Amino acid sequence: MTMLDERTKxxxxxxxxxxxxxxxxxxxxTVAKSYSFGLSPATIRNVMADLEEMGFLLQPxxxxxxxxxxxxxxxxxxxxxxxxxFLHKEPLRELYKRLETLRDNIDILFSETTKTISTLSHYLxxxxxxxxxxxxxxxIEILKYKDDKIAxxxxxxxxxIKNKVISLGAEITQKDLNRIAGYLNxxxxxxxxxxxxxxxxxxxxxEKIMCDRLISRALKICQEAFCFxxxxxxxxxxxxxxxxxxFTDLKKIKELSRAIEDKHTxxxxxxxxxxxDGVQIIIGSENSMDEMKKFSIVVSACKEGDRPIGVVGIIxxxxxxxxxxxxxxxNTAKFITRMxxxx
Amino acid sequence: MTMLDERTKxxxxxxxxxxxxxxxxxxxxTVAKSYSFGLSPATIRNVMADLEEMGFLLQPxxxxxxxxxxxxxxxxxxxxxxxxxFLHKEPLRELYKRLETLRDNIDILFSETTKTISTLSHYLxxxxxxxxxxxxxxxIEILKYKDDKIAxxxxxxxxxIKNKVISLGAEITQKDLNRIAGYLNxxxxxxxxxxxxxxxxxxxxxEKIMCDRLISRALKICQEAFCFxxxxxxxxxxxxxxxxxxFTDLKKIKELSRAIEDKHTxxxxxxxxxxxDGVQIIIGSENSMDEMKKFSIVVSACKEGDRPIGVVGIIxxxxxxxxxxxxxxxNTAKFITRMxxxx
DNA sequence: ATTAGCACTTAACCACTGAGAGTGCTAAAC
DNA sequence: GTTTAGCACTCTCAGTGGTTAAGTGCTAAT
Numbered sequence: 001m002t003m004l005d006e007r008t009k010x011x012x013x014x015x016x017x018x019x020x021x022x023x024x025x026x027x028x029x030t031v032a033k034s035y036s037f038g039l040s041p042a043t044i045r046n047v048m049a050d051l052e053e054m055g056f057l058l059q060p061x062x063x064x065x066x067x068x069x070x071x072x073x074x075x076x077x078x079x080x081x082x083x084x085x086f087l088h089k090e091p092l093r094e095l096y097k098r099l100e101t102l103r104d105n106i107d108i109l110f111s112e113t114t115k116t117i118s119t120l121s122h123y124l125x126x127x128x129x130x131x132x133x134x135x136x137x138x139x140i141e142i143l144k145y146k147d148d149k150i151a152x153x154x155x156x157x158x159x160x161i162k163n164k165v166i167s168l169g170a171e172i173t174q175k176d177l178n179r180i181a182g183y184l185n186x187x188x189x190x191x192x193x194x195x196x197x198x199x200x201x202x203x204x205x206x207e208k209i210m211c212d213r214l215i216s217r218a219l220k221i222c223q224e225a226f227c228f229x230x231x232x233x234x235x236x237x238x239x240x241x242x243x244x245x246x247f248t249d250l251k252k253i254k255e256l257s258r259a260i261e262d263k264h265t266x267x268x269x270x271x272x273x274x275x276x277d278g279v280q281i282i283i284g285s286e287n288s289m290d291e292m293k294k295f296s297i298v299v300s301a302c303k304e305g306d307r308p309i310g311v312v313g314i315i316x317x318x319x320x321x322x323x324x325x326x327x328x329x330x331n332t333a334k335f336i337t338r339m340x341x342x343x
Numbered sequence: 344m345t346m347l348d349e350r351t352k353x354x355x356x357x358x359x360x361x362x363x364x365x366x367x368x369x370x371x372x373t374v375a376k377s378y379s380f381g382l383s384p385a386t387i388r389n390v391m392a393d394l395e396e397m398g399f400l401l402q403p404x405x406x407x408x409x410x411x412x413x414x415x416x417x418x419x420x421x422x423x424x425x426x427x428x429f430l431h432k433e434p435l436r437e438l439y440k441r442l443e444t445l446r447d448n449i450d451i452l453f454s455e456t457t458k459t460i461s462t463l464s465h466y467l468x469x470x471x472x473x474x475x476x477x478x479x480x481x482x483i484e485i486l487k488y489k490d491d492k493i494a495x496x497x498x499x500x501x502x503x504i505k506n507k508v509i510s511l512g513a514e515i516t517q518k519d520l521n522r523i524a525g526y527l528n529x530x531x532x533x534x535x536x537x538x539x540x541x542x543x544x545x546x547x548x549x550e551k552i553m554c555d556r557l558i559s560r561a562l563k564i565c566q567e568a569f570c571f572x573x574x575x576x577x578x579x580x581x582x583x584x585x586x587x588x589x590f591t592d593l594k595k596i597k598e599l600s601r602a603i604e605d606k607h608t609x610x611x612x613x614x615x616x617x618x619x620d621g622v623q624i625i626i627g628s629e630n631s632m633d634e635m636k637k638f639s640i641v642v643s644a645c646k647e648g649d650r651p652i653g654v655v656g657i658i659x660x661x662x663x664x665x666x667x668x669x670x671x672x673x674n675t676a677k678f679i680t681r682m683x684x685x686x
Numbered sequence: 687a688t689t690a691g692c693a694c695t696t697a698a699c700c701a702c703t704g705a706g707a708g709t710g711c712t713a714a715a716c
Numbered sequence: 717g718t719t720t721a722g723c724a725c726t727c728t729c730a731g732t733g734g735t736t737a738a739g740t741g742c743t744a745a746t
Binding site for chain 2: 139143
Binding site: 043046063064 | 719720722725726727
């Protein structure tokens, strides 16, 4: 990263912060006034011209002030993270009280979390429940449902209960189902869904096992039961962001709504980010999703050891209050992590 | 309803249809040309002035053409329904193929249905899964989960499986749970959730029963297990509607997004509508929700006998292609009904 | 009862203007 | 050598006025 002298940095930060607070391009006069540098606008102008040359700022037009580029935001955010600026504030305990009551239903928990986040931040709140790949099976129960249909109930370690109706093609007694469940529990409980899927494929290739009708049936059930693809994605707060001055442009609103309707792509993105520790920030053009190149994402994975058990975050304009966003996301992620750990 | 002579009606319909197809106020010239009334613009003008006086049309400003009022749309829609205009088209079978594969998971089924509807209509697709009040319990299973926590699995007649984790405050053996489940099944299976809730309250008031610890526990479990409030609401297609000329206005977009984020209110609305038969249409100001007074709703309940088992529909601008919307909603509702009946 | 003709109204478009904000550059000051 | 005051320059924005086109309501003729 380019090295900037202290004064230049300060001015860059001043521009960024001012722009975050007031959505108009910021001029040299404003910087000189609001922040007591003891420098005249003319000097600031020179520095700002340098910053523009280096790609941290840009002018919408000749006679306007400057606006940070994505690179400018990036530099600013790095300094925030370096100083752990967001850690100095107090946690949001009172606001999580509501969430405490929802701990037993993880889907509702995550969906309410997005609402809390969006109300706090005035940006979009997002959350993704644990992806099954890394979810471990605690117990499986198989119940006869109707005719040849059975219901597989999967209990996971994190309080998620998933169920799936499976058509077998032939009737089967509850007794047999119980035996199958017993076999599957002894074989698979404690393993992640991913491992189970692999094991199933392995087992199925062994011919001798396939001769045992019960086991072969059991494996077929597994194949269907464990093919959830991803965690659920929750998004809320669209009406919040529409009040921002950044969204007076219809085109931008369309882009955003297209982006959040394409849940699959966001899920894939969050999936990658869930591997990493701490708060992750993606600013505008850094984003690989085309529709998201005008927006920023601030997320943090909830982890247990190094196993991700969910992701919470914020989507907003690149002109985002990063400090506040990081602070909210960091706190929320830690809160959820703690809550799920207590199980 | 005001009686209009045939010619006046025809002109009203012409204005409405033209406006639905081209989003500009329609003038007397256009009506005279596009539809072969054999009348001059001047005559049409007189009729249109009458229609305005009666409240079916209005002029945005003096030198503009006319636009239908909500009352105008209502009159038009009544005639559509009276003639069953939408029935003449062929069903959308090919497009439902995708939905067929999802019949075993009612939540995914409904959420995908909204997507299908919004792609077909270019408006918002909405769907509400069966509300528990009228869902009948087929079987309840209670499984030990962890410590004092148990999981109640509710099997309903329509392939919905709901589960709920309940903290009991004291450990309990699986054997006891089985006995409780047995008791509850014999007592409640076949009844609607609503009935069960009432019964539970009754039972709990009988003192002698409360002496039996097991039964009193069973009733407590029920109290918690059956307190789902409403069905889930699914909405999709926001990016579709943003392409409509009706949504160039930022204010309207905000209103719409606020309306669909306030799911609770919409659920209550759909709840009422789910009692009625056939396609229901609410036009603009007819709507009791303030945020929805600029939009129209076209919905139809999926029913089994007179028991509603879900609602599907469309939300769009009042300038909606009602004929198409009714046609899509009607077909989709019938399709889902048929599909769920086959269980 | 219908229609042609015409005066009237209004939004939309365009070109123009002046004010205001902010710049870059140069020359003076520290 | 760095900082600053001064100034000419550029560009947006809001407001103005004039023109056009669309569509009306009214009146008088058919």
